[in-house]
Amino acid sequence: MSSNQWSTNTKICLPRPYLTTFYLVPINDALNKNQVFQLSKEESFVDDTTFPVELHNENITFTRPAISVANGQSVVAVPSQQSSRRLPISICAWDIAGIITISHIWLVIYTILIAEPELEVFGLELKGPGSDAIAEDLCLSMVAIKSTKESVTVCRNAFWQGCASPLGSSPIWTPFARQVVPHSHYVTTSTPTIRRTHPLRSPNPSPGSTVYSRYISSLDKTFSLTTVDYKEPTHVEFFHQSKMSSATSHPEPYGDSLEESFEYLRRKSDDPHTIGLLGQFDETLFGYFEVFWIKEDPLGMAVDAGDFDRGLSGSVGYSAFKSRRWLQACWSSLLHYIFLDEHRTNSVISEAEFGREMSAHASLELLEDGIVDLPHQRVILTRYTREAFFSLCPFGGMFIHDTLQIPSHL
Numbered sequence: 392m393s394s395n396q397w398s399t400n401t402k403i404c405l406p407r408p409y410l411t412t413f414y415l416v417p418i419n420d421a422l423n424k425n426q427v428f429q430l431s432k433e434e435s436f437v438d439d440t441t442f443p444v445e446l447h448n449e450n451i452t453f454t455r456p457a458i459s460v461a462n463g464q465s466v467v468a469v470p471s472q473q474s475s476r477r478l479p480i481s482i483c484a485w486d487i488a489g490i491i492t493i494s495h496i497w498l499v500i501y502t503i504l505i506a507e508p509e510l511e512v513f514g515l516e517l518k519g520p521g522s523d524a525i526a527e528d529l530c531l532s533m534v535a536i537k538s539t540k541e542s543v544t545v546c547r548n549a550f551w552q553g554c555a556s557p558l559g560s561s562p563i564w565t566p567f568a569r570q571v572v573p574h575s576h577y578v579t580t581s582t583p584t585i586r587r588t589h590p591l592r593s594p595n596p597s598p599g600s601t602v603y604s605r606y607i608s609s610l611d612k613t614f615s616l617t618t619v620d621y622k623e624p625t626h627v628e629f630f631h632q633s634k635m636s637s638a639t640s641h642p643e644p645y646g647d648s649l650e651e652s653f654e655y656l657r658r659k660s661d662d663p664h665t666i667g668l669l670g671q672f673d674e675t676l677f678g679y680f681e682v683f684w685i686k687e688d689p690l691g692m693a694v695d696a697g698d699f700d701r702g703l704s705g706s707v708g709y710s711a712f713k714s715r716r717w718l719q720a721c722w723s724s725l726l727h728y729i730f731l732d733e734h735r736t737n738s739v740i741s742e743a744e745f746g747r748e749m750s751a752h753a754s755l756e757l758l759e760d761g762i763v764d765l766p767h768q769r770v771i772l773t774r775y776t777r778e779a780f781f782s783l784c785p786f787g788g789m790f791i792h793d794t795l796q797i798p799s800h801l
Contacts, residue, residue: 396506396608397455403430403502406564406604407615408440413447415502425454425482430502444557446498448491453483453499455506456513478544480514488520493528494557500534500545505608508787516542529555548781553731564605565731567596579664579687589686590698595666599623602668603728607720609787612672614724616680619667621656626669629676630656633708664688668705670721677712678721680705682729685740693763694772699735704742723785730777739775 401415412433417426429452456479483499485491496517504510515535517526522541529535534554535543553562561567575591596602598620606613620626631652659667664687670678681704685696703725707713712721729739762771 397426397428401506402608402611403505404606404613405442405446406566406606407601407613408566408604409442410440410613411442411446413498413502415506418452425457427452427454429453430498442557444494445492446494446557448485448487448495450485450487451483451491451495451499452485453503454481456481456503456510478512478514479510480516480542482516482518484517485519491519491521491525493525493532493555496525496529497534497555497557500550500555503545504547504550504786505606508784511547511784512544514538514542515545547784551727551784551786552734552781562731565603565728567600567602587687587691589684589691592663592684595663598660602666602732603724605724605727605786607672607724610672610716610720612720614720615671616668616724616728617671619656619660619669619679621653621660627653627656629669629708630679633676633679633706670707670725672712672717672720677709677717678705678707680725682725682732690740690763690772694740696740697735697737699733700738700740701729701733701736702740703729719785726775726780727786730780737777740772741775742770742772 397415397417403413403415405411413430414433415428416431417428429449430447431449432447458477458479481499481503483496496515500515503513507513515529517523518541526535526537526541526543529543529545530537532555534549535545538544553564556562558566579587579589596618598618600618601615602618603616604613619630627649631649634652656667659665659681665681665683668680668682669676670680681702683702683704685691685694685700685702686698688702690696690702707718707721712718726739730736762769
C-alpha cells in the first residue's frame with residue numbers, strides 16, 4: 392500500500408445506513424519517532440443515521456504500524472506460527488480514564504486496515520487508563536491475541552469476519568443478523584420425482600432491505616447490496632435493462648419483455664432458497680445478482696456441497712462498471728456478504744462464465760470445480776472457500792501505481 396493512504400484528510404466512512412465520515416489527521420506529536428494521527432469526525436453531514444454506540448473519541452491517538460526500533464527490534468509472538476516474527480506495531484494512546492471502550496478501538500483498527508489492507512497481523516500497544524481491560528476485551532472478542540498485559544496482536548481475518556463488532560453479534564457490514572435457527576432437516580419436493588434434504592432456513596430479508604454495505608476507500612464509494620422488490624418499478628426496469636445489455640448467462644432464461652422480467656423477479660421473490668440482490672455504488676445501480684442455497688437448487692444434485700454452501704450468479708449490466716477497479720470491489724464484497732450472512736457457509740460456487748467476467752479484471756484466479764449438465768445448459772463451475780477468502784481479505788482495491796497481487800490458490 393502506498394504511503395499516501397496515511398496522508399492528511401484520508402477518508403474513512405461507515406457503511407449504510409450510517410455513512411458517518413471521518414478523516415485521518417496527523418498531529419504535531421511523535422511516539423518512538425513515528426507520526427501520530429487522530430480521527431476527525433465530519434460534522435457537516437446531516438443525512439447519516441445515528442450509530443447506536445459511540446465510536447469516535449477525540450482523545451485517542453495512534454501511529455501508523457511500524458517495526459519498533461527500541462532495543463534493536465520488537466518481536467511479537469503469533470501462536471499460529473512455530474516461531475516469533477517481527478511485526479509492525481501501532482501505538483494507541485489516550486489520557487482520559489473511564490470513557491474508552493472496545494468500540495472506540497474498533498474504529499482505530501478499522502482505520503488501520505483501510506489504510507494498510509495488506510497487513511495480515513499487526514501489534515497494537517495500548518497506552519492509557521484501563522488499557523489492560525481493553526486488551527482483555529479485544530482478546531475475548533477474538534479479534535486479537537494477547538501479547539503482553541497492554542499489547543495485543545490484531546488478526547485481519549478475524550476483523551473482517553466481524554469480531555469485536557460494535558453491533559455485538561452482527562458484523563457492521565451486514566446490519567440485519569440472521570435469526571438463530573435450529574439445525575433441523577427438511578425435505579423439499581421441487582418436482583414429483585426429485586426430493587432434496589436440507590436444513591431449515593431462516594426467512595429471507597424483506598424486499599428493499601440493504602443487507603450489506605462497505606466503504607471502498609480506493610473508489611471513495613460505498614458499495615451496497617439491496618434485496619430486489621418486484622413491486623418496485625425502478626427495480627424491475629433496472630433488472631430488465633441490465634439483462635438486455637449483458638451477455639452473461641444466468642441459471643434460467645429471463646425472456647425479452649418487461650412483463651417477463653417482472654414475472655421472473657416475482658418467482659424469485661417467492662423462492663425461499665434464493666435472494667435476488669441489486670448492487671450499487673453510492674446511489675447508482677449497476678448489477679443484479681442471485682445468492683442461493685445449493686442443497687435446494689438443481690445444482691445440488693450435481694456437485695458436492697455442504698448443508699450451508701451457497702451458489703452465486705448474476706451480471707454487471709453496464710460497461711462503465713466492468714473495469715478492473717469496479718469488479719474488484721464488487722466481487723470481494725459479494726463473497727464477503729455471503730460468508731458473513733451465514734457463518735457455517737464454507738464454500739461459494741458459481742458458474743465459470745459469471746465468475747470469469749467478475750474475476751478476470753479483479754486478479755482472482757478461479758479454482759475450477761468440474762463440468763455439470765444442468766437442464767438448460769452445460770456449465771463449468773468454480774469454487775471459493777471461506778478459508779482462502781479470509782486468508783486473503785482482498786479489500787485493498789486499486790490505487791495509483793499500486794497493483795494488488797492475489798495468490799492463485801483462492
